[in-house]
Amino acid sequence: MARKQGSHADITGPKVRDAALRLFARHGFAAVSMRQIAAEVGVQAGALYLYTPDKQTLLFDLMRDHLEDLLASWQVPEGSAVDQLEAFCRHHIRYHLDRPELVFIAYMELRNLEPENFAVIEALRRQYEDRLEMILRAGQAARSFDLPDSKLAALAIIAMLTGVNTWYREGGRLARGDIEAIYWDMVRKAVAA
Template identity: 80%
Template sequence: MARKQGSHADITGPKVRQAALALFARHGFAAVSMRRIASEVGVQAGALYLYTPDKQTLLFDLMRAHLVELLADWQVPDGCATAALEAFTRHHIRFHLDRSDLVFIAYMELRNLEPENFRVIEGLRKIYEDQLESILKRGVAAGDFAVPDTKLATLAIIAMLNGVTTWFREGGRLDRGAVEGIYWDMVRKAVALE
């Protein structure tokens, strides 16, 4: 079958990923067919296989690309643990505010990954979580933080920070800077010495 007129790999490939992301976030991975993704993009269903071997690979690639980009964008700063924790908090919010669909599928669609894909995504998530946990451990060792279980605190902080993507709307009551500041204050109080 001939390629649809005006279809180009450098244009259609990203459109396929964007359509899949939006549909997975809105309807759930299991409810979205390749035919539905193709319809959203405006190509024949068979044309999708020029860009991805299957729906599972599409989901995996979206999750992996998100985590790889997140890890590449975040660098643990030198200095005291408190400054590093503030930098982590602000970076996490800044990075994810415009990626709410990716945050949603990264947590809600993990169950739909095949075992090998799941292991890869879990490994990437662990790298990111370990960076936050190392900041918390450094703060505990320095006597700056009171955290009885750094792993639990790591997961709780990330869950709290991810929550902002469910309610934040541009032009709403709070701007991005205010949201970052309030979340940083909550994180700081969560780990502070009593």
């Protein structure tokens, strides 16, 4: 039986990706088998190959799509470098808090990518880092920011902002807006001239 009755490519394909995402985030890429993914979806293991050539491709597709969506969702707003940096910080937190499993996989499973896939993901990550670095350089030029190294500052800011996902729980003592405001204040003080 290759396909479950009522199964459709436009329904089952996303279910395969969602199941892989949940299982990779919960157990780690190396510990998850295609059989486990198939069982989670409710199809025979062989049916998965109608939707993906292999587990590596599933991991790569999840990471690539996450980064492409992140890049597409960020548009530099009009305004000063300070305004742009605030918008970047708030956007980064909002975007990532809504996708904790993808964030976990995007950082923790890089080691499991084959070299050619790793190169693609690294290039996408660099594009995102470069967007922040451009804001920081504009702030340096306007003397709004005092940074010894804009690249290092960009990496440090992204690491700090992404770290929210390691501890944040919906319904906790701080609302999302409060977290955005506190993190923005910390970033603003870290780059202040």
